[in-house]
Amino acid sequence: MMQELQQLANNVINGDKRSIARAITLIENNGEKAQRLIALLYPHTGKTHIVGITGPGGSGKSTLIEKIISELRRRGKTVGVVATDPSSPFTGGAFLGDRIRMQKFTTDDDVFIRSMATRNVPGGIAKATREAVMVLDAAGKDVVIVETVGAGQAEVDIIKVAHTVVVVFAPGLGDEIQAIKAGIMEIADIFVVNKADLENANKAVTDIKASLELNTKEKAWKPPVLQTIALTGEGIEQLVNEIFQHKTFLEKGAGISKRRKKVETELVEAIKDKVADLIIEKLRKKKGFNELVEKILNRKIDPYSAATKLVSELTFNQKED
Numbered sequence: 001m002m003q004e005l006q007q008l009a010n011n012v013i014n015g016d017k018r019s020i021a022r023a024i025t026l027i028e029n030n031g032e033k034a035q036r037l038i039a040l041l042y043p044h045t046g047k048t049h050i051v052g053i054t055g056p057g058g059s060g061k062s063t064l065i066e067k068i069i070s071e072l073r074r075r076g077k078t079v080g081v082v083a084t085d086p087s088s089p090f091t092g093g094a095f096l097g098d099r100i101r102m103q104k105f106t107t108d109d110d111v112f113i114r115s116m117a118t119r120n121v122p123g124g125i126a127k128a129t130r131e132a133v134m135v136l137d138a139a140g141k142d143v144v145i146v147e148t149v150g151a152g153q154a155e156v157d158i159i160k161v162a163h164t165v166v167v168v169f170a171p172g173l174g175d176e177i178q179a180i181k182a183g184i185m186e187i188a189d190i191f192v193v194n195k196a197d198l199e200n201a202n203k204a205v206t207d208i209k210a211s212l213e214l215n216t217k218e219k220a221w222k223p224p225v226l227q228t229i230a231l232t233g234e235g236i237e238q239l240v241n242e243i244f245q246h247k248t249f250l251e252k253g254a255g256i257s258k259r260r261k262k263v264e265t266e267l268v269e270a271i272k273d274k275v276a277d278l279i280i281e282k283l284r285k286k287k288g289f290n291e292l293v294e295k296i297l298n299r300k301i302d303p304y305s306a307a308t309k310l311v312s313e314l315t316f317n318q319k320e321d
């Protein structure tokens with residue numbers, strides 16, 4: 001098995017498209033193999049620039065990404081895309097429209113696009129996305145784009161992997177903007193008002209700028225607010241310029257703490273995983289476990305009280321330090 005995984009890792013590192021796809025599938029299944037693969041790939045990561053693209057449903061993220069890919073290819077950059085949509089009821093999370101749009105890149109060996117399966121991902125979609133990004137990073141992609149609908153904590157967790165966060169709005173989505181502001185405004189590095197061909201695009205820009213005034217006065221990086229028309233490609237070149245401006249900004253020092261924080265998040269998330277597994281394994285072995293399952297089944301106790309009881313009885317072996 002080890003040899004097979006090593007071979008897969010080598011092929012990923014060489015940028016082989018089918019191997020990248022296989023590696024991401026393995027990771028989605030989140031088994032022991034997945035973890036070994038990550039261990040093999042991790043030393044080859046850390047070179048890609050990760051761009052998170054988020055915003056309300058239908059604001060034009062996917063259309064924008066298609067144009068960004070073309071612009072990046074024009075500049076000779078290799079690209080990976082991971083699209084997630086935790087709320088999508090569709091298997092695979094990708095809309096037919098997305099698939100058709102992105103088809104033109106299928107013959108380009110330097111573009112890899114993946115829609116993450118969104119349901120029943122063991123370990124969660126945020127983890128699977130983080131690891132898929134690692135695979136594309138190890139595969140040598142210059143830029144990796146992560147698309148997610150910015151609506152809840154899960155999405156904020158997903159976007160935390162990004163170095164540069166682009167938030168995409170569209171005119172006339174006032175309520176959505178309000179809903180999203182809470183979680184995502186603080187982590188946005190670039191704002192885009194897409195669909196600038198529609199009415200009220202200028203008003204949307206003014207609104208975003210007004211709310212930025214309130215909380216970015218002392219920040220070294222002031223998030224620009226751009227207008228785009230993803231349908232025609234208008235404004236895309238400037239958007240890509242801003243993404244690279246932000247990359248340069250991060251490389252000049254401001255990014256060191258951000259990168260450190262990112263790695264810290266990775267470690268904490270990995271610990272959470274491990275700790276949960278370890279504790280659950282330990283608790284399952286206690287005879288009280290099955291008794292409590294029985295009691296929950298008979299509605300004699302609720303799962304939360306049962307969990308509290310089990311966890312409070314846990315002991316840790318100090319010698320294992």
Ligand SMILES: Nc1nc2c(ncn2[C@@H]2O[C@H](COP(=O)(O)OP(=O)(O)OP(=O)(O)O)[C@@H](O)[C@H]2O)c(=O)[nH]1
Pocket residue numbers: 056057058059060061062063064085097149194195196197198228229230231232
């Ligand atoms: N008028 C106009 N329509 C656009 C523009 N960009 C995208 N659209 C349209 O808006 C709709 C949604 O575009 P998508 O790119 O799928 O939006 P999305 O944000 O990826 O949507 P979700 O993935 O569902 O959240 C599509 O019908 C696009 O053709 C634009 O600049 N102007």
Ligand SMILES: [Mg+2]
Pocket residue numbers: 061062063098147
């Ligand atoms: Mg989309």
